[in-house]
Amino acid sequence: MRWMSAWLALSARSASDFVDIKNQLIPLTADWQVMQVPAGSHALPSTLSEAKSVIFPAPVPGTIASALRAAGQFDYGKNDFDELDVWYFCDLDLPGNAAHLHFEGLATHAEVYWNESLILQSENMFIAHKLDLAAHSVSGKGRLSLRFLALNTQLAQRRPRPRWKTRLVEQQQLRWLRTSLLGRMPGWSPPVAPVGPYRPIMLELQSPARIIDHRIRSKLEGADGSLEIELTLQSVHAPTACSIHIGEQEFVLNWQRLGEGQYRILGLCQMQQVKKWWPHTHGDAALYTLELSMAYGDDRQTIRLGHTGFRQIKVDQREGDFNLHVNGIPVFCRGACWTPMDIISLQNEAASLRHMLILARDAGMNMLRLVGTMVYETDAFYQLCDELGILVWQDCMFANMDYPVTDAAFAASIEKEVQQFLLRTQASPCIAVVCGNSEVEQQAAMLGQPAELWRNTFFAETLPGLCQQYRPDVQYWPSSPSGGVMPFQLDNGVAHYFGVGAYLRPLDDARRSAVRFTSECLGFSNMPDDELLDSMLKNGETPGPHPAWKQGIPRDNGTGWDFEDVRDHYMAELYQVNPASLRYTDRERFLSLARSTTGEVMAKTIAEWRSTGSSCHGALIWFWRDLRPGAGWGIIDASGKPKAAYYYLKRAMAALTVLITDEGLNGLALHVINDGPEAFEGELELNFYRQAETRVAHGRTAVKLAPHTSIKIQDYALLPHFIDTSYAYRFGPAGHDVVAAVLYQQAQQGRQGHEQAIATDFHFPQSHQLAVQADTGLQAHCSMDADGGYVLHLSTQRLAQAVSIQIPGLLPEDNYFHMAPASCREVRLSVIHGKPIKSGHVQAQNAQGSVRVAVVNGAVTGALNSVAT
Structure with a gap:
């Protein structure tokens, strides 16, 4: 098999080589197949030969939706992924030193078989499993099969009713099942429910020495730092010496025998004048590498333990405030609610993930929120946030529902889920806030439940206890929003603010509401650029009420309006136009105003909240990236390209x-x-x-x-x-x-x-609607800088409003900006990997003509003539 060559290379290491803390782990990614069968029709792998279902290759990690996409059979809304059983299987020839199988995430109710033997059951997609192969008689050649039971069958089981119902989901019994609500929230999540091995499956080989448990805790006290370390080592031989390198400093560690072949390694490392970890807006995100060195007589082994940073997180909550301080300095937290990069597979391709997080950093965003309706992110996500200086507000994966936390089995499962997450990210300085849930308290209060039912013991006692035990360096918050007399009170604690937005309040409402911290705000239907529209719309279609277009427009379930209506309301306010009429009479101007409207509104609201003397200390936009192509809430479109709103926010959020x-x-x-x-x-x-x-x-x-x-x-x-x-x-x-x-x-x-x-x-003291001019005198030409990068040189005689740069294959550093009369500026352009560079144009919103930027044989050339469009 293809993974065998990786095992042979791994086995050839010498004892002195560097190995990762997850040493001897081989991802099982190749030769998987998948099939869908009617729910309950095949209970054992051997019966699958009788099924008439199509078998096709499956990417692992992945989902049944990503397997269908790879096979060219996926279409939004075509499949109900909770209706059928899904079987994954792979033939293995296990080496003699195979020790464990690791399942990092199985969505959702799953059974794992070795040949015909059931070796594992999982009912929580957020829990990782480690399977001892010897204990389950797993060896040699055989078939590993994974059965994912149809969730609709689980939902049909009779269980106690909730004390309240939510419109967020149609099936209230989802509160019993530990699965993501993605794909199961009508109105704003496309119907792509995650089903399958969405996190890695790995084979662990036996090793002379390996870390089986580790606790690492960094602490900042004034200018000094300390690192508390406790490791459990399983080793054939007793170590003769242990030490840890923290950056360039080395500290000797103590060790003690726990039992046959197991040792505890302990140390408290005191460091003076450490480099502090800061969010990138306020300083350097200084990190220290951690490397464990163990001696066995003349042999030495070094194990990489990752990295950590030294920082202090505190929140000032006096008089209803929520003011986050990092290293004693108050930080205005701004950013967005993160969304999975690919809702179909839930995977993060390394280069794309880095690109997305760099876009967030470059936009001045210093915090991202992972919302309780989605999934815990991959290790790579948190590691990059550490590196780039981006704080993380981490919801636990609970939202809106009345969860049965008094059920013993359910309580044990969710406690293990949170414990695993806290341990997995224990050394990450980016984690600033761990929040119990999204909108559970708000939902209960809005539905008239008494105050004693808003918060249960899990969110009030168990979760803060777990944070204190495993991550005492982070701030725990019980629910987003919460903190006031009512959980959704805007001027106390943490709020979800949609006054400017869904509730059509005037722009000055952002100031009158006296928001303290809004972990979710400013949700709009943000129009993507023409490049994405052209890939979506066919036969001359235009964005509008067509059902195919409306599928990409988010809405609150049960309402008679959607967020495109919200955007158009503010378009009418800002530009004094009739959006419905403009949509049909002047498509291009409508699209231009649609793009700038949400950008202008968001930027002005952020300016209010960041202004000197404002009561607000943080604002996270709802949300980062569209879940599907269209004019969704995202400020990044589904293809990964920034929308106009991104650039407006980038200027408003700059350090x-x-x-x-x-x-x-x-x-x-x-x-x-x-x-x-x-x-x-x-x-x-x-x-x-x-x-x-x-x-x-x-x-x-x-x-x-x-x-x-x-x-x-x-x-x-x-x-x-x-x-x-x-x-x-x-x-x-x-x-x-x-x-x-x-x-x-x-x-x-x-x-x-x-x-x-x-x-x-x-x-604009009167209106953003300026007279459209035949020619603003806008000119543009490109040049190459010393590093071989593209620079676009712009100048204008008259005011150029919302200047849009559209050159396929090139990403502008800034876009949709205003240029004052008789001004000039330079904009750097970066090449978009994998996309050809084509001729484009530069257009001012208040001009009839555009400036063509030509591409000749793949090279950008200048164009100084204004060309009517």
Whole structure:
């Protein structure tokens, strides 16, 4: 078999080689087959030969949906994956030193057979299993078969009714089954329920020495760090010496015999002046590698234990606050609710996962939330968040339902589930908050249940106890949202804020609601770019009420509206247009306004929450990436490409930036924010333009900010005389229609007179709807930098609104930005792996023409002529 060559190479290692903490584990990925059969029709592998079902190859790890996709038989909504039994099988020839089989995740009710013998049963897709092969007489040649029982059969069993029902799911009995709600939530999750071995299956070989249990706990106290380590070693020979390398420092460890062939290794390592781990917005995400060294006489073995970081997480909850501090510094947490990269397979391809998380980091996001409706992520996800300096808010996988935590078997299962997760991620500094569930307390309260039923003993006692035992360095929170008199109270504790959004509140509601921390907010139907639309729509179809289009539009189950209606409401407010009419009369303008609307609304709301003096300390967008192609909640489309809203948020979430807020009769406030670890010195400029072209007033001032601080500057402080900057007094026609704030960084010595624009923000005091002009004077050309990368050079004579860069095969560093009159800027373009570079264009929203950017023989060339579209 193909995995045999990997085993032979692994077995040839010398005792002095480096091995991972999961040493001697061989993934069983090849030669799997799968078939679907009627529920309950085949109880043993031997009877499958009688089935008339089609057998086809199956990727493992994966799901039945990903197997069907690989076979060209998948279509959204075509299959009910909970209706049939699914059998996976693989023929193995086990080597003589095979010791254990590891099943990292089986979704959901699964039976495992070796030939005809049942060797394992699993009823929780979030629990990993380790099977002793000798104890189950598994050896030599045989067939490993996995049966995944139809979930509908399990749901049909009679069980006690819940105390309340939720609209999130149609089948209330899901509360008894430990499986993801993905694919089972009508309205916003495509019907792709996870069924199959969605996490790796691995063969473990016998080893002279291996770690069978480990506890690693890092702690930061002031400037110093400590690492507490407790390992259980199974070894043929007793070690003669043990030590651990933490970065470049080595510490001697103690060991003691536990029993025949087992040893406990202990150590408390004290380190002075450690490098602290910070979220990337506030400093370096410093990590220390951990390597265990064991001597057996003249032989030595080194085992990699991964990495860890030293940081301190605390939350200020005084007077209803929720203010997360990292290493003693308050951090405004901003980011998104993470979604699986591929809902069909639930797999993370390494390069794509890194690309996605780098996109999040580069957008200024310093926190991602894993929501209780989905799945715990892979080890690689948390390791990359450690590396990139991204905090993680981790929900346990519970949402909205009345879970039967008093049932002994259910309670034991979910306790083991959480324990395994905490141990698996015990050394990851990225984990900041472990939350009991998503919306359980809110659901109970909204359905009129008494307060004593909102929170059960598992979320109130068991889970915080587990966190204290295994991860005392993280903050535990019982439910998202919770904290106020009502769980969904916005101005106390943690909120889910959709006032601006689903509930169609005006933009200033974000300030009036006095949100403290919103772990879920600003859900909109975000329009993707033309490239994705063209791949979806055929025969001249246009985004609209067509059923095929609406399948990709999220909605709350049971409502008479969807989130496209929400977006169009704000389009009408911002641009003073009729979206329904515009959709048919001017498709291209409708799409342009649809893209910028949600970006403008999100960015202005984030600006309110980040402003100096705001009560808000965190905002996580609902959500990161679409689960299927369309105009979903994601700010990244289903193909992995950023939408317009991503770029608006990137500017609003930047660690060093300037943001404008409208203070009514008090004019405009300019908020200069410096989250980073270095002091900032530069200048702030404020410009006012009439008819999007003529500058009618301006002012400039020097600014200095210490690390991790912000300042608020009143617009009048920059101006020589009174101007109705916010157009609040309205004594006559507005004197300007565009306001632009620009933050400059002073040049380094030796480059006198040169300054660099760090950030800009724009304000439209009347309406975002500007007159469409025949030509704004927008020009563009490309060049190559010293590293061989593409740089797009842009300039404009008049204001260019929401400048869109669309060049297939190239990803712009910034996009959908405004350009002030008589301004220029450079935008770096990176090559999208695996996609050919094609000719594209640059378009301003308020211009009739676009600028063509040509591609000749795969090379981008400049185009300076405005071409009417």
